[in-house]
Amino acid sequence: MEERVLIVKYGEIAMRGNNRQLFVKRLVETIRKNIDQYGSFYVVREQGRLIIESRGGDINFDVLVPKVNKIFGILGVCPGIKTDNRDIDSLSRVALKFFKEQGIPKTFKVVTKRSDKKYPLTSNEISAAIGGFIFDNIECIDVDVHNPETTIFIEIRNAVYIYTNFIKGCGGLPYGSSGKAVSLISGGIDSPVATWLMAKRGVEVSGVYFHSPPYTGERAKEKVKDICKIISSYTGGFKLRVVGFTDLQLYLLENVPHDKLTVFLKRAMMRTAEKIAVMEYSDALITGDSAGQVASQTLQAINAINAVCTMPVMRPLCGMDKQEIVDKAREIGTFETSILPYEDCCTIFVDKHPETRPKTSVINKIESKLDKIDEFIKKAIDDMEVIDL
Ligand code: ATP
Numbered sequence: 001m002e003e004r005v006l007i008v009k010y011g012e013i014a015m016r017g018n019n020r021q022l023f024v025k026r027l028v029e030t031i032r033k034n035i036d037q038y039g040s041f042y043v044v045r046e047q048g049r050l051i052i053e054s055r056g057g058d059i060n061f062d063v064l065v066p067k068v069n070k071i072f073g074i075l076g077v078c079p080g081i082k083t084d085n086r087d088i089d090s091l092s093r094v095a096l097k098f099f100k101e102q103g104i105p106k107t108f109k110v111v112t113k114r115s116d117k118k119y120p121l122t123s124n125e126i127s128a129a130i131g132g133f134i135f136d137n138i139e140c141i142d143v144d145v146h147n148p149e150t151t152i153f154i155e156i157r158n159a160v161y162i163y164t165n166f167i168k169g170c171g172g173l174p175y176g177s178s179g180k181a182v183s184l185i186s187g188g189i190d191s192p193v194a195t196w197l198m199a200k201r202g203v204e205v206s207g208v209y210f211h212s213p214p215y216t217g218e219r220a221k222e223k224v225k226d227i228c229k230i231i232s233s234y235t236g237g238f239k240l241r242v243v244g245f246t247d248l249q250l251y252l253l254e255n256v257p258h259d260k261l262t263v264f265l266k267r268a269m270m271r272t273a274e275k276i277a278v279m280e281y282s283d284a285l286i287t288g289d290s291a292g293q294v295a296s297q298t299l300q301a302i303n304a305i306n307a308v309c310t311m312p313v314m315r316p317l318c319g320m321d322k323q324e325i326v327d328k329a330r331e332i333g334t335f336e337t338s339i340l341p342y343e344d345c346c347t348i349f350v351d352k353h354p355e356t357r358p359k360t361s362v363i364n365k366i367e368s369k370l371d372k373i374d375e376f377i378k379k380a381i382d383d384m385e386v387i388d389l
């Protein structure tokens with residue numbers, strides 16, 4: 001019997017010894033979460049692969065492929081068929097039928113992978129037999145082993161799988177397999193991309209957003225929630241904390257040199273985020289900084305801002321150009337929301353000529369006289385709003 005199946009290939013987790021079972025289990029769960037609303041499926045484990053089969057009825061690849069391929073940890077998928085008819089004659093017939101359905105190319109080759117070593121023919125013998133059969137039964141077709149238009153893959157496992165097409169997926173590691181981090185998310189273009197990139201590497205992410213009502217509005221906050229909702233479609237849930245920074249910001253405005261205000265504000269953000277991360281047993285912070293993009297992202301400024309944290313701060317965009325970040329934001333679907341024009345608390349009260357090379361020692365010295373910062377931070381954390389998206 002043959003049936004259409006989606007063959008799912010996953011990546012690096014295959015190399016990670018002990019945790020492998022756990023990661024595969026997590027992948028299966030995530031796949032289920034993403035596809036169960038579109039039909040009734042089995043997700044079956046095969047060595048190094050997952051196979052999605054329909055529980056009756058046909059399988060709609062157009063619907064399933066994008067849903068599966070956006071899952072972190074998946075290298076790509078192959079729409080194909082599964083057959084239990086293992087003898088070489090029936091395999092040849094099934095392969096020919098499937099091949100014809102895909103549209104006949106000018107040239108082809110057959111590549112076989114034989115995981116079942118008990119199978120009576122070697123991989124090369126299987127390829128030669130099936131290739132010969134296809135060649136004999138289709139007019140005007142040639143074998144080209146170097147640069148074929150179509151390659152037919154035959155995988156001999158518990159069952160036999162046949163496919164011609166590999167559709168590239170998201171890559172990365174299964175979500176939650178690389179520890180936890182708290183991401184500083186503004187409503188801008190950058191921080192959602194930074195958050196997504198770390199999630200792609202298996203980090204379980206949650207967000208903290210600082211706002212300063214009434215200087216920043218309700219719509220700015222809604223925008224951040226919308227962005228986090230988009231991220232949650234990749235991660236299967238997202239926790240956002242909204243932290244009020246108005247009092248702290250007004251205090252800084254009164255007490256620090258105006259051209260260095262952003263540096264002090266960012267330091268307060270990092271301190272607050274680190275405290276939240278410790279409370280939640282997270283291992284790192286994430287920001288959307290990109291080296292040199294604005295005054296507070298020169299290495300000197302990053303140095304002065306970073307000095308208040310002991311936790312590692314991931315800045316996955318540091319080596320990316322703005323256009324590359326924009327392209328990524330479009331690809332993951334956050335761009336259109338990010339460009340809605342609402343104020344961020346970093347852009348209110350900013351100086352016309354902000355300091356681009358703040359000295360950490362100078363900043364430390366000024367700050368040592370500001371004895372209310374810790375109090376403001378504590379109150380902001382006590383009062384923060386937590387939203388599950
Ligand atoms: P983004 O596009 O992410 O807003 P940006 O290019 O506007 O970044 P900055 O405003 O300097 O740059 O912010 C740098 C980083 O600081 C942001 O990527 C984000 O991680 C963090 N950040 C800035 N504003 C906020 C905020 N209101 N709440 C939480 N994090 C913030």
Ligand code: MG
Pocket residue numbers: 186187188189344346
């Ligand atoms: Mg911003």
